[in-house]
Amino acid sequence: MNVKKPDTTRISGNVDAPGHVTGRSVYVDDIPVIEGMVHVKVFDSAVAHGKISFLDYSAAEQVPGIIRIFSAKDIPGENQIGGIIPDEPLLADGEVHYCGQPVLLIAADTADAAEMAIRKIEISFTPLPVITDPREAFKLGQLLSPSRVFTLGDARSNLAHCKYVYSGKAETGAQEQLYLETQGAYAYPTESDGIKVYSSTQGPTQVQRTIARVLGLGMNRVEVDVPRLGGGFGGKEDQASSWAAMAAMVSWILKRPAKCIPHRMEDMRMTGKRNPYSSDYTIGLDEEFRIIAFEATFYQNGGAAADLSPAILERTLFHATNSYHIPNVKVTAHSCKTNLPPNTAFRGFGGPQGMFVIEAAIDQAAKHIGVDTTVIQRKNLMDDGTEFPYGQIVKDSEAINSWDELDAHCDLEKVRAETVSFNAGNRFLKKGFSMMPVCFGISFTNTMMNQARALVHVYSDGTVGVSTGAVEMGQGVNTKMIQVAAESFGIDPAKIKLESTNTTRVANTSPSAASSTADLNGKALLDACNQILDRLYAFVKTELTDNEDETVEIKNEVVYINEEATVFNWTNLVRQAFLKRINLSAKGHYATPIIHFDKSIEKGHPFAYHVYGTALTRVTVDCLRGTYTIDSVQVMHDAGISMNGPVDLGQCEGGIVQGIGWMTMEEVIYNEEGKLLSNALSTYKIPDIYSVPAKIEVQFLKNEKPSMAILKSKAVGEPPLMYGIGAFFALRNAVLAFNENAPIPYSAPLTPEKVLMGLYG
Numbered sequence: 100m101n102v103k104k105p106d107t108t109r110i111s112g113n114v115d116a117p118g119h120v121t122g123r124s125v126y127v128d129d130i131p132v133i134e135g136m137v138h139v140k141v142f143d144s145a146v147a148h149g150k151i152s153f154l155d156y157s158a159a160e161q162v163p164g165i166i167r168i169f170s171a172k173d174i175p176g177e178n179q180i181g182g183i184i185p186d187e188p189l190l191a192d193g194e195v196h197y198c199g200q201p202v203l204l205i206a207a208d209t210a211d212a213a214e215m216a217i218r219k220i221e222i223s224f225t226p227l228p229v230i231t232d233p234r235e236a237f238k239l240g241q242l243l244s245p246s247r248v249f250t251l252g253d254a255r256s257n258l259a260h261c262k263y264v265y266s267g268k269a270e271t272g273a274q275e276q277l278y279l280e281t282q283g284a285y286a287y288p289t290e291s292d293g294i295k296v297y298s299s300t301q302g303p304t305q306v307q308r309t310i311a312r313v314l315g316l317g318m319n320r321v322e323v324d325v326p327r328l329g330g331g332f333g334g335k336e337d338q339a340s341s342w343a344a345m346a347a348m349v350s351w352i353l354k355r356p357a358k359c360i361p362h363r364m365e366d367m368r369m370t371g372k373r374n375p376y377s378s379d380y381t382i383g384l385d386e387e388f389r390i391i392a393f394e395a396t397f398y399q400n401g402g403a404a405a406d407l408s409p410a411i412l413e414r415t416l417f418h419a420t421n422s423y424h425i426p427n428v429k430v431t432a433h434s435c436k437t438n439l440p441p442n443t444a445f446r447g448f449g450g451p452q453g454m455f456v457i458e459a460a461i462d463q464a465a466k467h468i469g470v471d472t473t474v475i476q477r478k479n480l481m482d483d484g485t486e487f488p489y490g491q492i493v494k495d496s497e498a499i500n501s502w503d504e505l506d507a508h509c510d511l512e513k514v515r516a517e518t519v520s521f522n523a524g525n526r527f528l529k530k531g532f533s534m535m536p537v538c539f540g541i542s543f544t545n546t547m548m549n550q551a552r553a554l555v556h557v558y559s560d561g562t563v564g565v566s567t568g569a570v571e572m573g574q575g576v577n578t579k580m581i582q583v584a585a586e587s588f589g590i591d592p593a594k595i596k597l598e599s600t601n602t603t604r605v606a607n608t609s610p611s612a613a614s615s616t617a618d619l620n621g622k623a624l625l626d627a628c629n630q631i632l633d634r635l636y637a638f639v640k641t642e643l644t645d646n647e648d649e650t651v652e653i654k655n656e657v658v659y660i661n662e663e664a665t666v667f668n669w670t671n672l673v674r675q676a677f678l679k680r681i682n683l684s685a686k687g688h689y690a691t692p693i694i695h696f697d698k699s700i701e702k703g704h705p706f707a708y709h710v711y712g713t714a715l716t717r718v719t720v721d722c723l724r725g726t727y728t729i730d731s732v733q734v735m736h737d738a739g740i741s742m743n744g745p746v747d748l749g750q751c752e753g754g755i756v757q758g759i760g761w762m763t764m765e766e767v768i769y770n771e772e773g774k775l776l777s778n779a780l781s782t783y784k785i786p787d788i789y790s791v792p793a794k795i796e797v798q799f800l801k802n803e804k805p806s807m808a809i810l811k812s813k814a815v816g817e818p819p820l821m822y823g824i825g826a827f828f829a830l831r832n833a834v835l836a837f838n839e840n841a842p843i844p845y846s847a848p849l850t851p852e853k854v855l856m857g858l859y860g
């Protein structure tokens with residue numbers, strides 16, 4: 100029989116690519132709308148902190164095309180959208196806490212009419228003090244959540260005995276998620292007091308829960324459907340909920356379909372970004388450059404409401420020692436409340452902010468001692484059996500391996516020599532390089548969230564429909580889910596359709612986040628497939644053999660007993676089983692085993708496993724202009740056994756470039772009044788094709804160790820972003836080669852302006 104060989108390598112690349120390049124992929128604004136749809140626009144606060152002393156929208160209501168204007172008083176349920184902590188209203192009620200905070204909803208026949216009406220709204224405020232700096236907020240006692248401290252050993256007393264002790268300050272800026280598809284949702288009322296909502300969200304259940312709360316409904320009345328996202332990057336983990344709730348509220352009250360999609364500048368102005376951090380550190384080393392002790396205090400700029408900041412804060416502490424083994428650690432983190440839009444998840448989720456600080460501390464120590472930073476880094480990479488500050492024991496560490504493999508491939512000594520000789524021979528061009536190791540924990544730090552479900556239907560013609568809680572946002576999770584089902588059933592991936600993510604098919608989902616989506620949903624999917632296979636195998640046995648012990652298997656769509664082909668192929672097996680009334684559907688479930696964490700002592704085993712890797716970044720600075728190029732980023736990355744090389748490579752390349760953008764050019768600027776100045780693509784610059792590294796070379800480590808990853812293919816979403824941190828240190832080194840006293844604080848982003856000031860400072 101001539102059957103195509105189904106094997107996971109048969110899908111190489113992303114099954115969604117043809118849809119993307121032909122424009123057939125469906126985003127929220129592509130969904131066919133129902134007659135009578137209402138456009139919803141948001142009237143947001145122009146001041147960062149104040150009491151609303153006057154508000155009159157009667158003139159706005161007279162604008163032709165305006166259907167109705169809604170305020171906090173019109174909310175049928177609770178005016179509350181806070182996810183972790185209930186501290187955030189959907190619409191401002193009497194007070195505003197940041198520029199861009201939604202105050203009113205304008206429902207209109209057209210978006211143009213709504214925008215016209217917005218100009219006629221009269222509002223004034225009694226101003227209140229505006230705080231944008233986290234340290235200032237901390238001094239005033241403005242915290243969003245309780246502060247956290249992780250300790251291992253005794254940092255304080257060991258610092259006293261260290262040969263080398265250095266203290267300093269490190270800062271990282273915000274970062275705009277800048278998903279290609281802005282936030283947005285489309286909602287319409289359904290019968291039985293229900294509402295259906297299409298949302299561009301990473302967290303369909305979070306959207307469902309928020310809408311239920313705002314409308315005063317049971318979650319069972321709210322159906323959230325997510326076909327796909329044009330990017331999320333964390334920005335739609337929690338902050339998709341408000342847009343969906345606004346569309347849903349208008350739709351619910353007017354009993355009409357309603358769509359709420361901000362344009363780019365509204366999205367940039369009203370949504371939160373990566374949390375900026377300002378941190379203090381002290382590092383102590385012995386005479387052999389072993390890091391004996393590390394202390395740090397992180398001041399997180401949380402913005403005006405908690406959003407995900409408490410969880411982000413926690414991940415900062417989990418990654419405060421990056422890939423290093425440090426026996427004495429005390430790290431403290433404060434989530435500070437400021438008058439900025441509530442900051443939120445962004446790829447890495449506080450991890451990058453933590454890692455930057457330890458890298459700065461090591462770099463400072465090296466520069467003062469007079470050794471190469473790489474010497475201290477390499478010396479302190481962690482090995483199996485050592486302990487993370489949060490109690491988990493290091494297992495299957497690839498920290499040293501990835502470093503040494505990269506060194507073997509790139510020859511660090513040669514890179515150093517080339518850099519020195521280039522710099523000696525060039526007056527106005529200087530080169531720099533850096534090594535950046537990464538160790539990233541895989542699992543939601545909140546153990547409860549590490550669960551997933553999947554629903555599989557095998558149709559009577561042998562085709563398969565798969566629903567999971569995973570949201571496709573460009574990361575390729577649909578492709579990976581198809582691979583899992585195809586491999587499990589032993590059938591052609593073309594027989595499998597991945598359905599939209601829908602809360603009525605798969606309930607109580609965790610957001611697609613924490614790099615864990617493919618692992619959690621893939622394992623739930625495996626469970627569902629296995630249940631169906633068990634039934635099919637039992638059926639094959641009753642039909643073809645009397646021997647219970649024989650093994651049934653499906654390979655390449657052929658059914659085997661004890662490795663001998665039978666009369667059944669997949670399609671006729673399914674048909675026969677259906678005729679015999681065998682259940683061809685299953686619901687799978689997965690909850691990550693082993694993991695746990697006890698917040699009362701800040702110890703446990705929170706991560707299923709860690710992803711490791713090391714990056715070498717080389718740059719050239721033009722010392723007349725302050726401009727620079729990233730010449731190359733070479734990475735040795737631990738993907739386990741990648742189940743889809745091109746998809747994982749794409750995640751690595753995208754993450755590296757996004758990380759470099761954060762470190763070098765993306766500058767989110769608010770003025771003292773808390774108004775966003777970098778509020779459009781003309782003033783906020785992300786890497787483009789001209790500014791990406793001339794060369795990106797990602798190699799996957801050979802790592803076939805068993806792991807808790809799906810099909811041993813380790814999580815890849817967030818870890819590569821942190822390779823980009825290397826660009827900061829490489830650039831800094833190049834500037835120091837021009838001016839060894841260059842005043843370049845450990846403050847990212849290191850923009851061309853800052854480089855220029857450093858060169859001649």
Ligand code: LUZ
Nearest residue numbers: 410448542543544545612613
């Ligand atoms: N979201 C979350 C995340 O709720 N918990 C996490 O630990 C996490 N980590 C990374 C990205 N998103």
Ligand code: MOS
Nearest residue numbers: 333445446612613
């Ligand atoms: Mo994320 S920062 O995994 O949504």
